Amino acid sequence: MEPIDIAKASKEAFEASQAVRHNERVDALSKIKDALRHNKATILEANKLDVQAAAEEVNAGRLSAPLLKRLDLTRSDKWDSMLQGISDVAALPDPNGKVSYASELDDGLRLHRVSCPIGVLLVIFESRPEVVVNIAALAIKSGNAAILKGGKESLKTTTALSDAIRSALSQTSLDKNYIQTVHSRGEISSLLELDKYIDLVIPRGSNALVSSIQQNSRIPVMGHADGLCTVFLDATANKEKAIRVVLDSKIDYPAACNAAEILLLHTDLPKEIWTSVATALLSHGVQLRCDAPSLALLASDPSVASLPTFSTHVLEANPSSDFTTEFLDTILAVHTTPSLSSAVSFINSHSSHHTDSIVTESESSASIFCRTVDSAGTFVNASTRFADGFRYGFGTEVGISTGRIHARGPVGLEGLVIYKYVLRSEGSAGHIVSEFGVGEGKRAFKHAPLGSDSIPAGFDIV
Amino acid sequence: MEPIDIAKASKEAFEASQAVRHNERVDALSKIKDALRHNKATILEANKLDVQAAAEEVNAGRLSAPLLKRLDLTRSDKWDSMLQGISDVAALPDPNGKVSYASELDDGLRLHRVSCPIGVLLVIFESRPEVVVNIAALAIKSGNAAILKGGKESLKTTTALSDAIRSALSQTSLDKNYIQTVHSRGEISSLLELDKYIDLVIPRGSNALVSSIQQNSRIPVMGHADGLCTVFLDATANKEKAIRVVLDSKIDYPAACNAAEILLLHTDLPKEIWTSVATALLSHGVQLRCDAPSLALLASDPSVASLPTFSTHVLEANPSSDFTTEFLDTILAVHTTPSLSSAVSFINSHSSHHTDSIVTESESSASIFCRTVDSAGTFVNASTRFADGFRYGFGTEVGISTGRIHARGPVGLEGLVIYKYVLRSEGSAGHIVSEFGVGEGKRAFKHAPLGSDSIPAGFDIV
Numbered sequence: 001m002e003p004i005d006i007a008k009a010s011k012e013a014f015e016a017s018q019a020v021r022h023n024e025r026v027d028a029l030s031k032i033k034d035a036l037r038h039n040k041a042t043i044l045e046a047n048k049l050d051v052q053a054a055a056e057e058v059n060a061g062r063l064s065a066p067l068l069k070r071l072d073l074t075r076s077d078k079w080d081s082m083l084q085g086i087s088d089v090a091a092l093p094d095p096n097g098k099v100s101y102a103s104e105l106d107d108g109l110r111l112h113r114v115s116c117p118i119g120v121l122l123v124i125f126e127s128r129p130e131v132v133v134n135i136a137a138l139a140i141k142s143g144n145a146a147i148l149k150g151g152k153e154s155l156k157t158t159t160a161l162s163d164a165i166r167s168a169l170s171q172t173s174l175d176k177n178y179i180q181t182v183h184s185r186g187e188i189s190s191l192l193e194l195d196k197y198i199d200l201v202i203p204r205g206s207n208a209l210v211s212s213i214q215q216n217s218r219i220p221v222m223g224h225a226d227g228l229c230t231v232f233l234d235a236t237a238n239k240e241k242a243i244r245v246v247l248d249s250k251i252d253y254p255a256a257c258n259a260a261e262i263l264l265l266h267t268d269l270p271k272e273i274w275t276s277v278a279t280a281l282l283s284h285g286v287q288l289r290c291d292a293p294s295l296a297l298l299a300s301d302p303s304v305a306s307l308p309t310f311s312t313h314v315l316e317a318n319p320s321s322d323f324t325t326e327f328l329d330t331i332l333a334v335h336t337t338p339s340l341s342s343a344v345s346f347i348n349s350h351s352s353h354h355t356d357s358i359v360t361e362s363e364s365s366a367s368i369f370c371r372t373v374d375s376a377g378t379f380v381n382a383s384t385r386f387a388d389g390f391r392y393g394f395g396t397e398v399g400i401s402t403g404r405i406h407a408r409g410p411v412g413l414e415g416l417v418i419y420k421y422v423l424r425s426e427g428s429a430g431h432i433v434s435e436f437g438v439g440e441g442k443r444a445f446k447h448a449p450l451g452s453d454s455i456p457a458g459f460d461i462v
Numbered sequence: 463m464e465p466i467d468i469a470k471a472s473k474e475a476f477e478a479s480q481a482v483r484h485n486e487r488v489d490a491l492s493k494i495k496d497a498l499r500h501n502k503a504t505i506l507e508a509n510k511l512d513v514q515a516a517a518e519e520v521n522a523g524r525l526s527a528p529l530l531k532r533l534d535l536t537r538s539d540k541w542d543s544m545l546q547g548i549s550d551v552a553a554l555p556d557p558n559g560k561v562s563y564a565s566e567l568d569d570g571l572r573l574h575r576v577s578c579p580i581g582v583l584l585v586i587f588e589s590r591p592e593v594v595v596n597i598a599a600l601a602i603k604s605g606n607a608a609i610l611k612g613g614k615e616s617l618k619t620t621t622a623l624s625d626a627i628r629s630a631l632s633q634t635s636l637d638k639n640y641i642q643t644v645h646s647r648g649e650i651s652s653l654l655e656l657d658k659y660i661d662l663v664i665p666r667g668s669n670a671l672v673s674s675i676q677q678n679s680r681i682p683v684m685g686h687a688d689g690l691c692t693v694f695l696d697a698t699a700n701k702e703k704a705i706r707v708v709l710d711s712k713i714d715y716p717a718a719c720n721a722a723e724i725l726l727l728h729t730d731l732p733k734e735i736w737t738s739v740a741t742a743l744l745s746h747g748v749q750l751r752c753d754a755p756s757l758a759l760l761a762s763d764p765s766v767a768s769l770p771t772f773s774t775h776v777l778e779a780n781p782s783s784d785f786t787t788e789f790l791d792t793i794l795a796v797h798t799t800p801s802l803s804s805a806v807s808f809i810n811s812h813s814s815h816h817t818d819s820i821v822t823e824s825e826s827s828a829s830i831f832c833r834t835v836d837s838a839g840t841f842v843n844a845s846t847r848f849a850d851g852f853r854y855g856f857g858t859e860v861g862i863s864t865g866r867i868h869a870r871g872p873v874g875l876e877g878l879v880i881y882k883y884v885l886r887s888e889g890s891a892g893h894i895v896s897e898f899g900v901g902e903g904k905r906a907f908k909h910a911p912l913g914s915d916s917i918p919a920g921f922d923i924v
Contacts (some may be wrong), residue, residue, distance in 0.1 A: 088466075242892050403682075405684075426843075436853070
C-alpha cells in the first residue's frame with residue numbers, strides 16, 4: 001500500500017473502533033498474546049535471520065555490538081517479558097471514559113468532558129523489535145490506531161510479530177489495519193506529511209531520530225531529543241545525600257535520558273563535600289570536566305590530587321560544549337555558581353527541561369528550585385533517575401516528553417487520550433442558545449457542578 | 463528589538479516570573495485596569511486615528527464595513543466590557559498549583575504532579591484591538607508570558623493599549639517584557655521559527671490566518687481553522703426539537719464557528735419533519751443547498767414548492783464543494799443518508815471535528831453518535847451554538863481547538879497550563895534508585911496514593 005492508503009486505512013480503522021467496548025479491547029490483547037505464543041517458532045526463526053545478518057554487520061564494523069543485543073529476542077527473559085507486558089497493559093485501568101468536568105448548564109442540559117482516544121499514532125523506533133508488541137498493546141488498550149516503524153535491521157522480526165498481531169486482530173471487533181507496520185524511511189517521510197490522518201507522532205530512539213522528526217513534521221510530536229539533567233548541590237547540601245544522589249544520578253545507568261550530565265556547585269558549598277563527591281565519582285570511573293573554580297578546589301586537595309586517576313579523569317571543561325552535551329557515558333560536567341538563582345538560570349538555559357534535582361537542607365531553596373526550574377521534573381534530595389513511568393507508578397511508559405503541551409515528563413496511558421465534550425438535552429423541546437441571555441423571556445445559565453463520577457448516558461457503550 | 467531579542471526577553475520574563483505569587487498577579491491585573499482608565503483619553507485618541515484611517519479604506523472599497531465596527535473601541539459598551547473583562551479574569555480560580563496525581567513512591571519520597579504555566583505564548587489576532595487587553599489578562603492570570611500581534615489597521619490602538627499595560631507592569635513584580643507586542647508580518651514569520659523560546663501559538667481570526675500559521679510553524683498551534691458543524695436528524699427525531707435545534711444552530715449567529723453548515727437527514731425521517739424544518743429555515747431567509755433526495759421531497763410538497771422563496775432559496779447542492787464549505791452565512795447544505803452509521807462516517811469525513819449534534823429520541827442512537835463522532839463536541843438534541851467557553855461555564859474562552867492533543871473544544875484558562883512533577887525526599891539520606899528492585903537489599907516501590915488536595919511543600923510560594 002502507498003503511505004496515503006496506509007494512513008487512510010488507519011483512520012478508518014480508528015473511527016470504526018470507537019464503538020468497541022473496553023472488554024473487547026482487553027480480549028483482543030489476550031488473542032494477540034495467544035497468537036504470539038502460537039507463532040513463537042516462526043517469529044524466532046525470523047529473528048534468527050535478523051540477528052545473523054546483524055552479526056555480520058557487527059563483524060564488518062558497520063553496526064555496534066549493543067545493537068545486536070537489543071535485536072535478539074531470545075536473550076534472557078525477553079520473550080516472556082514481552083508476553084507478560086501485554087497482560088500488564090491489559091490489566092491497567094481503562095484511560096477512556098473518565099469524566100474531568102461535568103456541569104448542568106440548565107435544567108436537563110448536561111455537559112460532560114470525557115476522556116477518549118486521540119486517533120492515529122505513528123510510532124517510530126529503532127532496534128528493539130519487541131517494541132512492536134509493546135506499542136500495539138498500548139494502542140489497543142487506549143483506543144488509538146497505530147502505524148509502526150522499526151529499524152531496518154529488525155525487519156524480519158517486526159514483520160513476523162506484526163503478522164501474528166494482525167492475524168489475532170482479524171478474530172476481534174477491531175479491524176486488522178488497526179495496527180500496521182511500515183518499513184522504509186521514504187514511507188515515514190510521506191506519512192509525516194499526512195496530518196489529516198495522523199494525529200500524533202511518537203519517536204522512540206536516538207537524539208538524531210527524534211530531532212529529525214521534530215524538524216520535519218507539522219503533526220504533534222511527543223518525546224524528547226535530549227536528556228540533559230542536572231544535579232545542583234546547594235550551599236546547605238547534606239554530605240551523604242550529596243554523594244548518594246550525585247552518584248546514583250550519574251552511574252546507575254549512564255546511557256539513560258534521566259542520567260545526570262551536569263553537576264552544579266554552590267560556591268558556598270563546603271569544600272569537603274565537593275571533594276568527597278568527586279572522590280566517590282572518581283572511584284566509580286567517572287570523568288569530571290570541571291570549570292576553573294571546581295578544578296582548583298580538587299587540585300588543591302592532596303587527597304584528591306594524589307589519586308591515580310586524577311590526571312586522566314579530572315579535566316578542564318570546554319565551556320562551549322561540555323555544558324550542552326548529553327554524554328550518555330561516565331562523564332560529568334561540573335560548574336560552580338554563586339547563588340540559587342544563578343543555578344536556576346543556568347539550568348533553565350542549559351538543561352533540556354527533562355529532570356533536575358537540588359540537594360539542600362533549606363526548605364526555602366527547595367521550594368524556589370521546584371517552582372522556578374522550568375523542567376518536567378524538579379526533584380529535592382532525590383536521584384534524577386526516578387524520572388520514569390514505572391517508578392512514578394503508571395504501570396507502563398509510553399515515553400518521556402520534554403514538550404510543554406499535552407503531556408510532560410514520563411507519559412503513561414493517560415498521555416494517549418484526549419477528551420471530548422458530550423452535551424445532552426433531556427428537555428422536552430431540545431435546548432437552543434437563543435433562549436439564554438438577559439432581557440425578556442431569556443434565562444441565565446445554571447452552571448451547577450455534577451458529580452465527576454457520573455459517566456454520561458451517551459458513553460454507556462464504553 | 464529584533465524578533466530573536468523579543469522572544470528571548472519573553473522567555474526571560476517568563477522564567478523570572480515563576481516565583482511570583484498568584485496574589486501579585488491579581489494585583490498586576492488591577493494595576494493594568496487602573497492604567498487603562500488613567501490613559502483612556504490617549505487610547506481613544508489613538509483609536510480615533512485608526513478608525514479614521516480605516517473609514518477611508520472602507521470608503522475606497524479596500525476594507526469591509528464590519529471590520530470598522532470591530533475596530534471602534536467607543537462603540538456601545540466595548541470600553542467598559544474590556545475593563546470588566548480584566549476583573550472577571552482576575553476573579554477566576556488560579557489554574558496553577560492544582561495537583562492531578564500524588565503518590566508516595568517510598569517512605570518519605572513523595573511525588574506530586576502540579577499544574578504550572580506553559581511558558582511563552584504567541585497570540586496573533588485580527589482587527590479587534592481589545593483582544594490585547596483580554597489576552598494580557600489571561601496570560602498574567604495563568605502565569606504565561608505573551609507576545610501579541612494585532613491587525614495592521616489597529617496598530618495605533620494596540621500600541622496605546624500595550625503602552626498602558628507595560629507601564630502598569632513596571633510597578634509590579636512582573637517584568638514589563640512579560641507582555642510584548644509586535645506589528646509586522648515579517649516579525650511573525652521570524653517568531654514562528656523560534657521554537658526554543660516560544661511554546662504555544664494561538665491564532666484568533668480567519669480560516670486563512672489560522673491555516674497559514676498551522677502550515678508554517680513547528681511550534682504547537684492551538685485553535686481551529688474551520689468550524690464545519692453538522693446537525694443530523696435521526697429517523698426518530700422529534701419535530702419540535704428538530705425545528706428548534708436546526709434553526710438555532712443555523713441562524714442564531716451564522717458567522718460563528720459553532721454555527722451549523724450541514725444538515726443531515728436520515729432517509730427514514732418522516733417527510734413532514736423535513737418539510738417543516740425547511741419551511742422554518744426558509745422563513746428566516748436561509749438558502750438550502752440540497753442533495754437530490756432532499757430536494758425532491760421539498761419540490762413534491764405543494765406547501766413548500768409554492769413558497770415565494772422556493773425558486774431562489776432551494777437550490778441543488780454542488781456535491782464537490784457545498785459539504786466542505788464553511789459558509790458563515792445563512793446558507794445550509796442538506797444531505798440525505800440511509801443510516802446512523804453512514805451519518806457518522808459522513809460527519810467524520812466532512813466535518814472539521816468541531817461540534818456536531820444529533821436530534822433523536824433513540825437512546826441507542828444518541829449513545830452511538832456521541833461515542834463514534836470524532837469531534838470536540840458531540841451533542842444530543844441541543845444546538846451546536848452551545849460550544850463556547852462561557853456557555854460551558856469556564857468564565858472565559860482562550861479559543862476553540864479542533865486539535866487532538868492538549869486541549870480540545872472551547873478552551874478556558876486550564877488550556878494555558880501544563881504540569882510538572884515535583885519529587886521530594888524527606889529521607890535521612892536522600893533517595894536513590896539503585897536501592898529499588900528485586901534481590902538482596904533491594905526494596906519495592908510503595909506507590910501509595912496521596913490525597914490529591916495536598917499541595918507539595920515545594921509549591922508553598924504559589
